[in-house]
Amino acid sequence: MTGNSLFQVALFLALLLLLAVPLGGYMARVYTGTAHGAQRLGGWLERGCYRLCGVRADEEMSWRRYAAAVLVFNLLGALVVYALQRLQGVLPGNPAQLGAVTPEVSFNTAISFASNTNWQAYGGETTMAHLTQMLGLGVQNFVSAATGMAVLVALVRGLTRSGARALGSFWVDLTRSAVYVLLPLSLLLALALVSQGVVQTFAASAVAHSVEGGGGGGVEQVLALGPAASQVAIKQLGTNGGGFFNANAAHPFENPTPLTNLLQLLAILLIPAALCVTFGALVKDRRQGFAVLAAMMVVFIPLTLVTVGAEQAGTPALAALGVDQAPSDLSAGGNMEGKEVRFGIANSALWATSTTAASNGSVNAMHDSFTPLGGMVPLWLMQLGEIIFGGVGSGLYGMLVYAILAVFIAGLMVGRTPEYLGKKIEAFELKMASLVVLLPAACVLCGTALACVLPAGNSPLGNPGTHGFSEILYAFSSGANNNGSAFGGLTVSGPFYATAIGLVMLIGRYWLIIAVLAMAGALASKRHVPASAGTLPTHGPLFVGLLVAVVVLVGALTFVPALALGPVAEHLTANAPSEVLP
Template sequence: MSTAAWLQLAVFMALLLALACPLAWAMDAVMAGRFALGRRLEAPLWRLAGVRPDEESGWLRYAQGLLVFNGLGLLAVYALQRLQAALPLNPQRMAAIAPDSAFNTAVSFVTNTNWQGYAGESSMSHLTQMLALTVQNFLSAATGIVVALALVRGFARHSAQGIGNVWVDLTRATLWLLLPLSLVLALVFAGQGVVQTLAPATTLQTLESEAPQTLAMGPVASQLAIKVLGTNGGGFFNANSAHPFENPTLASNWLQMLAVLLIPAALCLVFGRMVGDARQGWTILVTMSLLFVLCVVAATALEQQGNPLLTRWGVDQAASALQSGGNMEGKEARFGIATSALFAVITTAASCGAVIAMHDSFTPLGGMLPMALMQLGEVVFGGVGSGLYGMLLFAILAVFVAGLMIGRTPEYLGKKVEAHEMKLVSIAILVTPLLALLGTAVAVMTDAGRAGIQAPGPHGFSQVLYALSSAANNNGSAFAGLSANTPFYNTLLALVMWFGRFGVIVAVLALAGALAAKKRAPATEGTLPTHGPLFVALLAGVVLLVGLLNYVPALALGPVAEHLLLWPR
């Protein structure tokens, strides 16, 4: 990497950690009910809804509440899309969304995936963008947060039957965490030039043509704030964060990158505070940061190498002019390679899906890194909440592996990890690769699936594998060369997104209930320390081995094979 790229990465990590520490303190206070003003304002809401805030539930009732809550959200988002032609705030007279596309979008935003098979500015009315998509951005992010906190309570409590009150947790995560942060960030974005208006469009005279150009507009800043803070990723515009109305300045780009990882990083420290050992939270955060930095370095280096085919075709002079800094295909000149690679790693590490460059135009191995980050299970920071509970699953697996090595029952944070817990961990870890790989197999074996592939050979296979990996792990980014806005792909991806989200969540909540009911086991000389460099290395190794081994044959057929084709035989 260049000196500028190293400096950018160092400044980014320093700012992220500096912001995560105070946010973690505030989040812990808010979610534990120590925010006095919040408790007074919540009281009328509880009476109106008939909720008893002090009444906690077991894991099954907690899971049922989340499933009902998100199921109602799915119906609401679907209905608003289908009825938008007859609803107000539709200045461009958008037609109703097709049933299969509406179903896919509804599942996508409910599951925090935000996969978009449509162009938002030419498909969605302002009302749909605000009331359906933006609102669900808040609620899906809150769902991830409360599941992570429920699992942490399972570690922190002993001989307990309850893991929390789902309605209290969802309310506090939305009202006192996501909403205030999004309001402040939206105002900052608007100050940077991000569009925020109910006007339908503006007409400009360009320098390229005498004919005027019409540019779509709308309430962008308000959606952008929660899009990045909630690791949602769905953009108001089809070009997402590459659009100048959505990302007008270098400052707005930096704010978006920091906002994507801010809450996932802070949640690691909240975990340490809740279990009464700050070192545990820092261990998780350092592991995530280590894997993240390695991926940024690798992605940047691969993109700065350029495309060897230009040299192979005898166009050395053109190569030096077109890619003097590396592979600029699909990247904006105002961001460049280093920032584009950093953003790509951030968005796929954090289950966000926002993009400032076309991942489909990355070099084969450069594009494989974002794909592999998703296939790890979105645990390198990961989505809001989902990154933490995903990494904690790998932490349990790591102590289990260590226990097998020395022949004793593994323990993590004072809880013995036995057969029941390992079954739940195995289910939660294996759900997403099973969905991604089976979905890819179905797509490439059927005529309807192959019809969407535009690029022949390994790259076409990579496009399908990326799409299913993105859906199963609730990321939402894409190798956009795949024509996925068809009934086949809309249905297939929607099913994969739903079970990739809630199949893991149900298993995690069941694990939380099992851990909370356990007695705390005292530490002995044989207990594995779960903090410090040794456990960081063990945890990172387990994440890489277990997360990627499932996908090695598929990656060999796609990006690895494509990379080998770039070099003369």
């Protein structure tokens, strides 16, 4: 690990915290309707949305009603994405004249974008018409993110309201997330990205007569273009991650310079980190938000450094060939297969951990070609349940569920009814919390097991042996936790993977949302109990440590056996002395 690598990681984290604090405070004002400056600018838009949709700004919904609104809205969205893909061949806005997408890939993509996963069973520039990208995928990038934020706000209301039946209005929370947070930030980021060379045009392609007849065969190089910047901006801010081009953020037209790389990295973690601050502001105890944020950092930083170290160490195969993998002022060195020279090792590894800590899933380097240990970290970060930052909204509501588990375990130790933020945690909350923790894990492990024994699960593998097993494990971990990144060697456009991953994405997103909202409803109906000498404070280092321990233990106990069969076995095999393995 070089000094510059460490400095780039440190600089990124410092900038992230610096931006997250003011944004978090602003979002708290947005959700309480007290962001007066923003309302003066955008209030007409917010009120216009309510009027056009026929909803009232002061509507209140029970948790069932709130959940139903989420599900109905998401179902309609998924149907539109499905229809757009199937009909794109006869619709306008298709300059590359791409045909209809297959039914299974259309199903997969519809679930994928509605559920904020953005798992891509297709190559963007060769499959999706511009109209599909804009009206289908681009819109879901916004509304799936806004859905996650809305559900979080509903959960926080459950914690703050006392003896209440209602959690607010989904329509209002959704509209405010889009109008006051996602749209303005996306506009700013998109223009900043274009200034650096991210393309934004309605032309399908440009043709270059290349210098030496190279490039795509013959003397011409066809450069795929499109309205990429507008989609890239929201795909990062909304922790969606679905690339405009197949190579995602490794593609120079999506991520051309180290500066766009930094801006996009910040965009990936910005809202999830800021929402911790928002949470603190909404519960009127900022320390609660910082405690959760600190727990995320405690898990994130060491795992990032492990990845940087593993990738910088390079691969034994290249070392055996006498290839120079040492870092110097003239070369980043390390394992450069699947990585871009402008990003080198540090930015590729930092991106891999950021994108999997958040449920973003965009990639600026190919995770399938990472070293076994470098690839295991992103895999495990997803398996933790996308709660280390996590998706916008969904990451924090997942982490708050773990906080509730942590106070419960602490309560067991001292034999006292656990409380979180003045609410007694009882059997119903714990049942819901268990669902949130166990459902994605069950989807990952059962899905992987099924794929391993079915021919349809084995034939699309891109790599043999233990690495092939890792590809399957990665695919289900990514789908069930709504991440969307992949070990891309696995061909996932066939019926088995398109359907199976589609189903685990569905369960991983919506069953969790229902459980979280049910918990929010139960919490809202309870009255606050005053803190006593026996109450565990949930804002100090003790609680942060406890929370981290619960997250790491649950993640380790659930997935260590599977990881041992995949990346761990691969690492040991690749680095074994030759006398051990013939």
